[in-house]
Amino acid sequence: MKPQRSRQPVRTANSEQAGPPPPTRRPRAPQAFNAIAGIPVSAYPGLDLPHPLELFGKELKVHVSTHFTFNPDTISRAVADVSLDAGMRKWADLAHQRLRQVAYVAAGKHRPSKTTRSLIARHLAPAAPTDVTLGALAAHDERVHPRSGWQTVLDGLQNGSDEALKDVCRCLAACDAHALHVRALAVARKPDAAIAHVAALLEADVAAWVELNPSLHVMLYALVEVALKTVAWLECRSSNPQASPPPETSLDGLLLPGHRPIGHWLSEVCDASDCRNLGELSAKLEWRSTYGKGPIAHDLLRKWSSCRRTVMPAAALGPVLGAVRLPTGAPALRSRFYAARLLTFLCALLRAGTDGPRPGWDEVQAQLRSRYAQAYRLQAAQPPAKDDTTSS
Known part of the structure; x- marks a missing residue:
């Protein structure tokens, strides 16, 4: 005769559960940041x-x-x-x-x-x-x-x-x-003093943004404007320190209509590499550079240029610059690539931060181009030693 197995009592919601209670986790301290x-x-x-x-x-x-x-x-x-x-x-x-x-x-x-x-x-x-x-x-x-x-x-x-x-x-x-x-x-x-301080720094800039995009997230007005002022400050510093900055920004070429900033940047790489288009650039990169598991294909360059699904990764910068004919041209293109990524981020942010229907890319890129041109003109007119980008 087989020994009978002891049957465990069926536990219900109203019955007293046998055995020790389940272990309790020690609550974590709330994060202060x-x-x-x-x-x-x-x-x-x-x-x-x-x-x-x-x-x-x-x-x-x-x-x-x-x-x-x-x-x-x-x-x-x-x-x-x-x-x-x-x-x-x-x-x-x-x-x-x-x-x-x-x-x-x-x-x-x-x-x-x-x-x-x-x-x-x-x-x-x-x-x-x-x-x-x-x-x-x-x-x-x-x-x-x-x-x-x-x-x-x-x-x-x-x-x-x-x-x-x-x-x-x-x-x-x-x-x-x-x-x-x-x-x-x-x-x-002291709200009156706080408002007066902000107004002295950014009142005209915020008013310009409100006119361009009245539906933008309220915090983005100052954040995007200060970011543009910082880029303008950097561009002015990178010019000849013995002379005044050029009256017009060189980064305007990254915000022109027709292409997104990375697309304009890749066109500049083509020019610096004696290539007429991305197809010729891809052919030159095929025997000079690799990215990932193989050469940089034409379709990948087109994907990065359109910038509709993904932005060109920073890890691809070195391989793409491998086609530049003069090593002296690479540092300037490297800096402009990082500027193009930042401008791409700001354009995407303006689209994401607008209430109601998402605005078109061409529309927000035009807004960014307008505000950056103004930020650069004001920065170029200031003394070179001026470091505070919030001044206008």
Whole structure:
């Protein structure tokens, strides 16, 4: 006779369950910051846009450093196709390690000891956003303002690194200083002074954007305008320092009708390579460069030029420039490629950030061209030493 198996009692919603209760998970501490790839990058939530951002993939979230500038991670991904986390690991490994330590503590992944809290206060506070440091120390203070993300990156780049990159960080940190001053006035219940400060900086620029696109997300007026002013400042700095900047911008060629910025850039590569079209450029690249698992095909160049489904990746820049006949022409084309990616990002953002029906690409590219021409003319008329891009 087979032994009978003991039957387990049937458990119902009203019956008392036998055995120990299921284990409960320890609740995680709430995060006091926005974190991307484990690195604190913004004290503000991401922008809630009326339409999805196209071309740049789901990984690119639009965050801000302050209400005047995009945060470094967003710009790094849009321009250089690399996250802030990967970029800091490459360019400032020590600052990268410190920021990760703060991120682990502030995210509640482990409880810091008294010694750890002391070390954070002494060494990490100057290199981390204020709200992150306070979260790590469990000493929240609403009177302390969020810190510029650009200033944080600049602090990590002080020992070495590219001087031009540091200048960009200084420029945008100065813009953030204005935004943080406005925030301080608002917190101090001085709205009239806050409004007056913003009006002195950007009133005419915002009014011009409202006329061009009255349905644009309200935060994008200042963000896009300051980004354009920064590019204009960079273009003026790149001209001959012994002479005044040219009266007209050379980047206008990337915003002309007929092609998107990357399409115009590829046409410039064709000109620099003695190629009449993308077909000839592809034939020249076939025996000079490879990208991925093989040569750069004509269809791939056409896909990048149209820029309708994806933007040309930064990793393809070197292989494409392999066709340029003179090595001296490559640096200028390299800089213009990054400018073309930024302008592409801003065009896509204007489309995603407009309430109601999404505007056409030609329409927003024309808006961007109009505003950039004005930003460049004003910047070119200023003394060369003027670093504050929010002045007009």
